[in-house]
Amino acid sequence: MPQVELLVRVEPNEMANINMLWKIALDCQSTAVNEHVVNLLLSLYTNVDFGMEHLIPTFEDQFIDKCCKIIDEQLSLIEKRTPEVQTRLTEALYEAYGVGTVDASRVKKVLHPEELRIMRVLGYLKMLVHHSERDGTNGLRPHSSLINSTKLVGLKIVNSVNAYNHTEFKKKVEVDVDSGLTLFEFKKVIINQLWDTAKPKEGETLPLKKHCTKLTVSKTGKVLKDADNGKTLAELQFRAGENFICSLKSDVIVSKVPLFNDEKTDINERAKYIFTTMFKDFAKTDPEDNTLLIMEREEVRNFIMIVTQCKSVDHDDGRIDKIIEHGKQKEGKLLLEEFISFYRKNCFSAVETVRSNLLKYNYRNDLR
Secondary structure, rough: OOOOOOOOOHHHOOOOOOHHHHHHHHHHHHHHHHHHHHHHHHHHHHEEEEOOOOHHHHHHHHHHHHHHHHHHHHHHHHHOOOOOHHHHHHHHHHHOOOOOOHHHHHHHOOOOOHHHHHHHHHHHHHHHHHHHHHHOOOOOOOOOOOOOEEEEEEEEEOHHHHHOOOOOOOEEEEEEEOOOOEEEHHHHHHHHHHOOEEEEEOOOOOOOHHHEEEEEEOOOOOOOOOOOOEEOOOOOOOOOEEEEEEEOOOOOOOOOOEOOOOOOOOOOHHHHHHHHHHHHHHEEEEEEEEEEEEEOOHHHHHHHHHHHOOOOOOOOOOOHHHHOOOOOOOOOOOOOOHHHHHHHHHHHHOHHHHHHHHHHHHOOOOOO
């Protein structure tokens, strides 16, 4: 049967006899005929006429909806089977699987039409995914990462993130990746490897991962732009053994803004605003006075987990006691002014710890 070339001008769901094509695709016993029918169906949902390209996502959604509807219908029929029918099918499947081997042809022979239709529809969905990978969809460039990818071995990355502070990072990272990876995914691989082995000095904090995504090609000095994050390494013509430099984006190396007022007698208004925001993010209404917001041990514990990025903090952790003890007006409860008082004290006695908390809370050194 020759390949049919066509351009669709109407919605597939409005085409005459489209349901007949679906019925043939589901129940046709001839492999050759089925293959041509399914390719025709896929073309009807993806090959649009000129000027209708913007409708491709809508048509593909219709294809997916139709597949899901068929699966739901078959599952509904399966649920209506009698226990006797289900038992016979189970016994037949055990026999078809044999002892330690799987005979696919024998399994298909004992399956009922409902299971076979579901298997076919799942195959059609896979075909749509491969089509999107090859030709793109919704105006996006295709990656072809499921089809034409190769292994890129020995990509070497020299780390210059150390210029930010005295944190001990690996000086070099070497990775093997797939050429189907996007640049964004490649950056994640590098940063995760660096951060997993990083050893910050006491009182210092790691820069946020999202800030350390500047990559430069060592040989040419070319900076890989964020605009190319969606492109694959194959599209960017990466080669095995290529060298790169990982560094901070220049716009995140910012000067430290003081936490104190000009007289250095108190914290400044910006710092008060930030600490107030942090308190309100975790505080709850006092059950004894609904006009007040308070933090008790559980709220303080949750707060510590965020500003220290600890996955777990024990309920009897000493850091909770150090914060709660500032609650003078209500025993075991911390009010807003008392929370600010705690940070005011630490801004004078442990300012680097405060800045570490702020960085973990996504406030930069300029308090933005």
